[in-house]
Amino acid sequence: MAANTSPASAPVRKAVVPVAGLGTRFVPATKAIPKEMLPVVDKPAIQYVVEEIAAAGIDDAVMVTGRGKGAIEDHFDSAPELEGKLEAKGDDARLAAVQASTGLAHLHFVRQGEPKGLGHAVLQGKDHVAGEPFAVLLGDDLIDERETLLKDMIAVRERLGGSVIALLEVDPAQINLYGCAAVEPVEGAAGIGSLGEGDVVQVTELVEKPAVDEAPSNLAVIGRYVLDPAVFAVLEQTPPGRGGEIQLTDALQTLARMDPAEGGGVYGVVFRGRRYDTGDKLDYLKAVVRLAVDREDLGPDFGAWLESFVAGRHVELGSDAGAAGRAAEPSPGTPSAR
Template sequence: MKIKKAVIPVAGLGTRFLPYTKAIPKEMLPIMDIPVIHFIVEEAISSGIDEILLVTSKDKKCIEDYFKPNAKLEKFLRDRKKIDCLKQLKRVPDNFKLYSIIQNEPKGLGHAILLAEKFVRNDYFTVFLPDDLIFSKKPVIKQMIEIFEKYKKPVAAIEKIERKKISSYGIIKPQKIRDGLYNVVDIIEKPAPQEAFSDLGIVGRYILPPQIFNHIKRNQTNIRKEIQLTDSLKKLINTTGLIGYEFDGMRCDTGDKTEYMLAIFRYASIKKELTKKFKKEIKKIFRF
């Protein structure tokens, strides 16, 4: 069973990055010269995904435009012999099918995923939350697909969460399979630290079965009239089962200003042509 489809919810308002996000989608925040969404799509394609659905809003057309060819710009660069610039332009992934559907109101992650039902049909599929940018040697979704192929169960990416941040995550009750791999016995959404089952929280990568849609349809909205995903994941535990996987990689929550800056630093530190100068300049900054 090959997993070939990805759903990427991008309809969020990005209020933590106002006023920038008043005009520019948060998914287009630059990590130096590349927007966040580029990294997400690149991870998907590198993992064997060839169909991607953006659950988007009517104000975010520029995300789709980013992945479309721009013949006029390419001609300009060729005519001016700006070969290096043309090479940079060619870094934008285009070897996949891109679809979109509008989420008219921000009704939660569960609702966003439900909108993908016709796109997914009867296939297992991946979900990427684009705030979570993960630097890794092997793409995280590819790591998770390998787990799925072995255990034939849905998979959620997990990581150890600092105690002070536990109340911002869905926290699992784990049953160990081996180091870094767990059967999920239960999930509690955004608990107080003293109420948490563990320090293992679910982060923004999933492999889900088509049965998830029926579970979402039966969910109740929360106090903010949103349909969240956690209740549906809990139902999967009792049907298909659910595996929590501690991935190999470094995650940065680019929806958080501090972690967004860390993502830029991390990216600069692994770019060979920038590393030496970058480290030198950083030392100057933190000398004071």
């Protein structure tokens, strides 16, 4: 197979961010608002992703959008009227917050004409990537800003070549909800970036949402990738799978079996930090609470309120349980059931 590859040492300067999903798990909130624009404290979820891109040294990203996603483009554009009013009021803090979202990276937008899967979405970034290695970040995955996952993945790519995916250890009973990786150890990888012993593995097989009893491991693929441009040729030859979608997992499986000289080889970075799926209601709430507690301006007061609220709930639940227990007790003089 002819492959468009790049040297392992080539810098990763571009990113592809698929944001075309409908967000059906959050209806009716996402009926008119892109799910990526739902606020996590006081910033939309997608801004955290773009901030992560910038923190990794990438300043050029293409967002793969769909119908109804115009608010994302508007958010990262300048807002002269709003900025003018804030400046006139002397509200420097809010003015800085508004302006911060416009200078994070050079953003470009391309439409995914129809929903044909993650692999198809990534393929829409081919022209913009132009033969370079690139990162892919899924808009639903929020990584704690203190983590260096993407930086470490780029460092692995620069040292070992090939493509690099992020892996997370999950409850084996939940592995059927994820793409799953079979892996082998990589010797001498400790010290790449901030990674330690056992944090870098060679991916030998990928299975999309395997049955629990057939999964090769409990290592789930999460939404961070650093890919060799050879992936585009593979995606173009990958037939649609389940649901008529072109799966990125299938293309990565092919890359894992290819010769490194042709852009093959897939490595995994086992992530041990905080990650939230903001497309899941419970994880979304966890992200809001965790990030609010960690904020210097909100954390002390919000944390104190949260502690009192939880303590109060325990009292209420205890009172409810006690009342239920008393209601179940027989009245004086009433024979108990035998």
